[in-house]
Structures are given as C-alpha cells and as structure tokens.
Amino acid sequence: MTAHEPRPSRTVSRRFGDHAAVVAVATDPETFSSAVSRHLQVPNGLDGEAHRRARAMLDPFLDAQRVAAYTPAFVRVAQQLLEQLAGRAAFDAVSELGARYAVRAQSAWLGWPASIEDDLLQWVADNRAATRSGDRTRLAGVAVRFDAIVRARVEERMGADAPDDLTTELVRTRDAEGMPLSQEVLVSVLRNWTGGDLASLALCVGVVVAWLTEHPEHAERLAAADDAELDAVLDEILRLDDPFLANRRIATRATEVAGCPVAHEEVVALDWREANVDPARFEHPHAFDPHGNASANLVWGIGPHVCPGRPLATLQLRVLTRELLRTGSVRAAEEHGGVERETPPAGGYRRFMAALERHDA
Numbered sequence: 401m402t403a404h405e406p407r408p409s410r411t412v413s414r415r416f417g418d419h420a421a422v423v424a425v426a427t428d429p430e431t432f433s434s435a436v437s438r439h440l441q442v443p444n445g446l447d448g449e450a451h452r453r454a455r456a457m458l459d460p461f462l463d464a465q466r467v468a469a470y471t472p473a474f475v476r477v478a479q480q481l482l483e484q485l486a487g488r489a490a491f492d493a494v495s496e497l498g499a500r501y502a503v504r505a506q507s508a509w510l511g512w513p514a515s516i517e518d519d520l521l522q523w524v525a526d527n528r529a530a531t532r533s534g535d536r537t538r539l540a541g542v543a544v545r546f547d548a549i550v551r552a553r554v555e556e557r558m559g560a561d562a563p564d565d566l567t568t569e570l571v572r573t574r575d576a577e578g579m580p581l582s583q584e585v586l587v588s589v590l591r592n593w594t595g596g597d598l599a600s601l602a603l604c605v606g607v608v609v610a611w612l613t614e615h616p617e618h619a620e621r622l623a624a625a626d627d628a629e630l631d632a633v634l635d636e637i638l639r640l641d642d643p644f645l646a647n648r649r650i651a652t653r654a655t656e657v658a659g660c661p662v663a664h665e666e667v668v669a670l671d672w673r674e675a676n677v678d679p680a681r682f683e684h685p686h687a688f689d690p691h692g693n694a695s696a697n698l699v700w701g702i703g704p705h706v707c708p709g710r711p712l713a714t715l716q717l718r719v720l721t722r723e724l725l726r727t728g729s730v731r732a733a734e735e736h737g738g739v740e741r742e743t744p745p746a747g748g749y750r751r752f753m754a755a756l757e758r759h760d761a
C-alpha cells in the first residue's frame with residue numbers, strides 16, 4: 401500500500417467531506433494519527449517526531465528546484481508518446497497516455513530501466529482493478545508483486561557498481577543518527593514514490609485531458625501561459641474533479657469534529673474530493689476560478705502530511721499538458737468507446753477515449 405491508496409486493513413466508520421472538518425482533522429495530528437495501517441509506511445504512516453525526521457530526510461529529493469532538472473527528460477518522454485498517439489484514430493487518455501507517461505517519467509526520475517516498463521504498467525492495471533474490487537487478498541497479492549519490483553531496484557544498488565542515479569542516492573542516504581536506511585524502509589519509501597503516484601498521475605492525466613476536450617476555448621490561452629499560470633489552472637482542474645479521493649486517520653482519544661463525536665481509535669476518512677467542492681467553503685464550487693479557489697484547494701492535502709510530491713507531479717503534468725497543446729487539439733472520441741468513470745475508492749476516469757489532431761495536419 402502507498403500514500404495514495406486507501407488501505408483497507410482498518411474499516412472507516414466516519415467520512416468527513418465538509419471542508420472545515422477535513423482541515424480540522426488533517427491539521428491536528430496529535431488527535432488524529434496517521435498510523436492506520438499495520439504495515440510500515442514511510443513517511444505517511446508515521447506521526448510526531450519520527451514523521452518530522454522522515455520528511456526532513458526525504459523532502460529534499462522532491463524539492464521543486466531539484467526536480468526541475470528532470471524537465472528535459474519529461475519533455476522527451478511526453479513528445480515521444482504524443483507523437484505515437486497523434487497518429488492514431490483514438491487512444492485511452494488514462495491507460496495509454498497517463499499510465500505510460502507516469503511510468504516513463506517516474507522511471508526517468510528514479511533511474512529505473514526501460515526494461516521494467518511493461519511490468520510496471522501491468523502492475524498499475526492490476527492494482528487499479530484490485531483497488532476497484534476491494535478484495536483484500538487480491539490487493540495483498542498485487543502489493544507483494546510490487547514490493548518485489550522495488551526490492552530488485554534496491555538490491556541492484558547495494559554494491560560499489562551501483563548506477564549514478566536518484567535511487568542510488570536514496571539507498572546511500574543516512575538517517576539523523578548517521579545510520580544507513582534498512583531495506584524495509586527503502587522499499588517503503590520507493591513504494592510511496594512510485595506505487596501510488598503512477599496510478600494517481602494516470603488518473604490526473606485523464607481528468608486534465610477530459611477537461612481540455614470540454615473546454616477548447618481555453619486551449620490558446622493555456623498554450624501561451626507561463627508555468628505559474630498553467631500550474632494554477634491544473635490545480636483548479638483537479639479540484640473540480642479530484643481523482644484522489646481520500647486518506648484515513650485514527651483518533652488517539654475521544655473527541656468531536658464539526659459537532660460529530662469521534663470515539664477513541666475510531667478510523668475516519670478525509671474526503672478530499674467532497675471537501676474540494678464544499679458549497680460552505682466555495683461560493684461557486686463548480687465554477688472554474690484558478691486564482692479565486694487556490695487558497696482552499698485540497699488536492700495536495702493539508703497539514704504535516706501534505707503531499708511532498710507536489711512539485712514533481714505538477715512538473716510532470718505541466719510538461720505533458722504543454723506538449724499536448726503544442727502537438728495538436730484534443731477531442732473526445734465517443735465513436736471509439738467513449739468514457740467510463742472510475743468508482744470509489746478511486747476517482748477520475750476508468751477510460752477516456754480521446755483523439756489528438758495535429759496542428760500541422
């Protein structure tokens with residue numbers, strides 16, 4: 401399981417969807433612990449000082465300035481992929497564009513070989529299906545397979561002849577006491593950096609492509625927008641149809657949230673999607689207003705567990721959107737199988753068939 405997946409090991413008994421309650425729970429880690437799963441999850445399952453130390457050690461890998469160095473690699477990945485897809489009558493924006501782009505971009509970032517691309521893609525597909533089914537045995541089987549892929553990357557880097565890449569840098573990282581990270585911790589960190597992100601990014605791409613097909617009037621302005629403007633638009637598109645639904649917390653004591661009693665050890669879900677369109681917080685929750693809505697946007701979470709991968713995910717999405725707009729105009733391809741929504745616990749689209757018509761065609 402990863403930071404981005406609902407972990408089914410403890411049952412949620414209460415779901416908070418109003419913005420104020422979600423913010424209250426997410427910003428009170430003393431009362432609402434993130435240690436919901438029985439499995440080691442670094443950093444998302446940690447609390448307090450252990451969590452702060454883990455974030456201090458790991459956040460620099462995801463820092464905006466550091467990830468910016470990978471821009472040319474992401475541009476290459478996006479261009480190659482779009483070149484192929486623009487030649488086709490239609491493609492699925494989630495699996496054929498989103499998942500493939502996510503796997504290639506994330507592998508470029510981590511230094512993982514192209515030879516495992518198909519294994520990772522198969523894993524994303526199986527994991528999405530297992531998540532949909534809610535079947536714990538199936539989910540556990542998929543998680544074991546993913547751990548084996550990640551463990552192999554760590555083991556390859558244990559010797560002196562390790563490649564010079566970000567994964568090797570992580571493997572050689574020392575903790576605050578100067579100790580090397582255990583293999584269990586390394587696998588957990590890499591699982592969080594890939595496992596959840598690959599599926600989340602694929603779903604984000606589906607939502608962005610769908611929005612672009614519905615709003616062709618914005619294409620020209622977006623193609624000319626600077627990075628900050630494009631990032632604000634992407635955040636707003638994701639707020640309007642947040643594909644990343646929820647995370648859980650467990651109460652460390654009996655308490656009350658927005659007038660609802662919460663028992664000691666009760667597991668609650670923070671419904672980011674619902675909170676992101678809460679009419680009590682957003683005057684026009686379904687209206688597109690990137691700057692007006694930015695300060696209340698919860699797509700990346702809030703509080704000490706706020707997404708550390710935001711700069712990387714935003715860069716990857718921005719690069720893909722820019723290249724898409726540069727290549728051609730995208731439209732929904734209903735005649736090729738159309739659209740199917742995902743079902744909770746995942747959001748966004750299961751399938752969104754689109755066609756890309758080149759500007760120079």
Ligand code: HEM
Pocket residue numbers: 403404426434442443444445455462592593594597600601604644647648672698699700701702704705706707708709710712713
């Ligand atoms: C693709 C779009 C993404 C979305 C929508 C997203 C969203 C989120 C949200 C809402 C949280 C808060 C979880 C909580 O409060 O329990 C979170 C946490 C986290 N995200 Fe992301 N994320 C994305 C991409 C990434 C990427 C690219 C990475 C790393 C490579 C990443 C790594 C993490 C980690 C490690 C946590 C746990 C942080 C902690 O517990 O301190 N995310 N993400």
